Amino acid sequence: MSRVAVLQGGQSLERQVSLRSGARVIDALHRLGHDVVPVDAGQDLVVRLRDAAPDVAFIALHGRDGEDGTVQELLELIGIPYTGSGISACIQSFDKVLAKHRLVDAGIPTPDFFAFTEAAFKGLGAAQALPEIEQRLDFPIVIKPAGQGSALGIRFADNAGAVPAALLAAFSYDSKVLLERFVQGPDLAISVLDGVALPVVEAVPVGERYDFEARYNIGQTEFVCPAQLPDGVTERAQELAVRVWEVLGLRGMARIDVMLSEETGELFVLEANAIPGLTDTSLLPQAAEAAGIDYDALIQRLLDLAA
Ligand SMILES: Nc1ncnc2c1ncn2[C@@H]1O[C@H](COP(=O)(O)OP(=O)(O)O)[C@@H](O)[C@H]1O
Numbered sequence: 001m002s003r004v005a006v007l008q009g010g011q012s013l014e015r016q017v018s019l020r021s022g023a024r025v026i027d028a029l030h031r032l033g034h035d036v037v038p039v040d041a042g043q044d045l046v047v048r049l050r051d052a053a054p055d056v057a058f059i060a061l062h063g064r065d066g067e068d069g070t071v072q073e074l075l076e077l078i079g080i081p082y083t084g085s086g087i088s089a090c091i092q093s094f095d096k097v098l099a100k101h102r103l104v105d106a107g108i109p110t111p112d113f114f115a116f117t118e119a120a121f122k123g124l125g126a127a128q129a130l131p132e133i134e135q136r137l138d139f140p141i142v143i144k145p146a147g148q149g150s151a152l153g154i155r156f157a158d159n160a161g162a163v164p165a166a167l168l169a170a171f172s173y174d175s176k177v178l179l180e181r182f183v184q185g186p187d188l189a190i191s192v193l194d195g196v197a198l199p200v201v202e203a204v205p206v207g208e209r210y211d212f213e214a215r216y217n218i219g220q221t222e223f224v225c226p227a228q229l230p231d232g233v234t235e236r237a238q239e240l241a242v243r244v245w246e247v248l249g250l251r252g253m254a255r256i257d258v259m260l261s262e263e264t265g266e267l268f269v270l271e272a273n274a275i276p277g278l279t280d281t282s283l284l285p286q287a288a289e290a291a292g293i294d295y296d297a298l299i300q301r302l303l304d305l306a307a
């Protein structure tokens, strides 16, 4: 039995998802017989951690602070082992621009992109370069904040007229945004547990519409695991996910989001999530289940892997 502090909530835009992940993790830890201290990650985080003096911290936070290396930095300072990836892997995964550069350098396919800060638009006239970017990427162009999750701030610009508003929307989430080439095809999620890829999850839209709204509106997307994919795609996707895991130096668990191009059959990595959702309907628990690892076993495994 261990004394486990479950870090949840926090102040990021993904607070609600984190509270749901945390609640499930806490239930599992109780069933596993651990002594659980729930901690909502707020201003008193450091004090509460020192008081609780847990053997290990289970980080069930998503988004800023929890997933970007900040909380990991604090835990290392205080000397508490924690679940999931270390500081450097969290920083590199949370910043989609940084992650994509690391992937490109390692020869891992990711959609073409350009990235700019708000300062470059305000102080360097980056907007004047938009026509070249639009020509290089083709429409629709995907515009998203560098550091955000749960599809927050993502827009699809169908033409040049739609780009400025999409950029503005993305800048309301982060001071750095990326403009990315659109990949037409299904969304695949490959969860990795301790360096081993789990069965692939495919997001399949219900009904005829196959667009962004359909994918993110509850009830309009079905998640199929294991995904029913053309020959060899599952293996390629899993290999790709493990390479991403290695390049970014991830640890414990991660979920790699990939697009399968309908046109060419190529796979493109969108991003790596260092702390994927752990709710009832989340994809990592689903993938683990399909691999014969039930939720409680998954949580115990993550605790055992805490460094
Ligand atoms: N380049 C792209 N082409 C097509 N769809 C995309 C692209 N980028 C993102 N999307 C869609 O938006 C979703 C969220 O994008 P992602 O980059 O994974 O950010 P996050 O999950 O952090 O919000 C993807 O799962 C996919 O459905």
Ligand SMILES: [Mg+2]
Residues within 6 Å of the ligand: 150, 257, 270, 271
């Ligand atoms: Mg994603």
